[in-house]
Amino acid sequence: MAAAYRPGLRLNWHVLSPWGWASRRSLQTLQVLSGDLGQLPEGVRDFVERSARLCQPEGIHICDGTEAENTAILTLLEQQGLVRKLPKYSNCWLARTDPKDVARVESKTVIVTPSQRDTVPLPAGGARGQLGNWMSPAEFQQAVDERFPGCMQGEPVSQWPCNPEKTLIGHVPDQREIISFGSGYGGNSLLGKKCFALRIASRLARDEGWLAEHMLILGITNPAGKKRYVAAAFPSACGKTNLAMMQPALPGWKVECVGDDIAWMRFDSEGRLRAINPENGFFGVAPGTSATTNPNAMATIQSNTLFTNVAETSDGGVYWEGIDQPLAPGVTVTSWLGKPWKPGDKEPCAHPNSRFCAPARQCPIMDPAWEAPEGVPIDAIIFGGRRPKGVPLVYEAFNWRHGVFVGSAMRSESTAAAEHKGKIIMHDPFAMRPFFGYNFGRYLEHWLSMEERKGARLPRIFHVNWFRRDEAGRFLWPGFGENARVLDWICRRLEGEDSARETPIGLVPKEGALDLSGLGAIDTTQLFSLPKDFWKQEVRDIRSYLTEQVNQDLPKEVLAELEALEGRVCRM
């Protein structure tokens, strides 16, 4: 797991079968437009040749990764009308996708293993499984055979080539293979990201004794110069990028970013958990990103950035809901659907899952160690979600096992990054529900097993919720840069400060322990209240979710933690 291996830009596409039946069209008739097949390592060359026979493209372009190549491809895409240059910035581009191809398609994302139970727990009582989709090798082979032969033949008919009816994102963990068809959207087609760095890597991590997690990594330095690194798991589009690039509102504090989405972590020879970010860039949600919510992201995307499905201004800039920039007089806006748009219109100008894709090195607060191959030492793991009710701003788990339970019980309001509609509270254990590469019950066992590692110095585990609201629907906590106040408390806990009090759900800041200076009125009573009815319902929901969904594969330690919480909530 060297940092030099950054899969973000790699095509990891592969097809399973013995290919014997594929068209025998010889490679002489296939034009290698640039590059030299003979220079490729044998396995790669073999892959290219077999894929070409199967898919029958008109030509083969072997990427060399140079800037010149990048420019040439962008120029070609521009000529074909697939991307538009955004003259307001430097080397920035806008792509508008087919409106049917705008997010991850979880229902068409599958893991292929001979035994179903290696991929997913079998739910109790015939309930529908929510922890990933399994496909048998035979069924998958059939799906591949239906899709790939000749799929690159001829001219694409649409401006955005995709095939929403036939989209399929398949993973074969035993072979470390990914086969994706029919979508050009990030998480479905940038195979180094969720497909490899989470689904396949989580399986590698279990086999090899490390962790591949849906987590940001940040460094935080207090006014006295003491620096700590933390990793945090929030479901997609819950503010991970904002936290990873936070400008602390507390004077004297500094946050530096290692990564905003994925962490690969392992214990080093001293027993410290070390994390690397396996990605090379940011693929962030545009709407809601502004100079107020995330000034560092705004600075990052001024150059060399590819935008998708945002709106465009007539002066060659980008625009989206919450960008918080008034339109200059005379400037008009074209929506992501290519239609004229004006402020106040009912439909949003940018798709809610519109994105920016920018090189990490452009972020003004990248951590000096962000590419260090040995990774950065993690002292705390933070779980979180969007919980409008009942869940306090922050609490600390009693111990590792309790922390693993807290991760398993994570829930959040649904996001626009997947196909789900509406705002419902969804279970999203470890923020990994769409990304588990193997049976979640065994994933829990793997996490629990870290406790048995000889000499391991386990990070402390916390849970945060920036999104609690009062009865009138107003946020109880200002969020963004003010979240540094919560990180401050977490850091002081790591120093051993006696600043927590015990509650039935975990350890919360003692009265006055959270630095609220200069914040104005914060209703800490509401922010930290633990309504008994809410928690009784919450533990009921967690129980039915875990016992139904994880069923036979639920580790007894996790069940014991659930029962302990039930008991404490009962006595509340």
Ligand code: SAT
């Ligand atoms: O939708 S993606 O997987 O590309 C990005 C995300 O959800 O974090």
Ligand code: MN
């Ligand atoms: Mn993500």
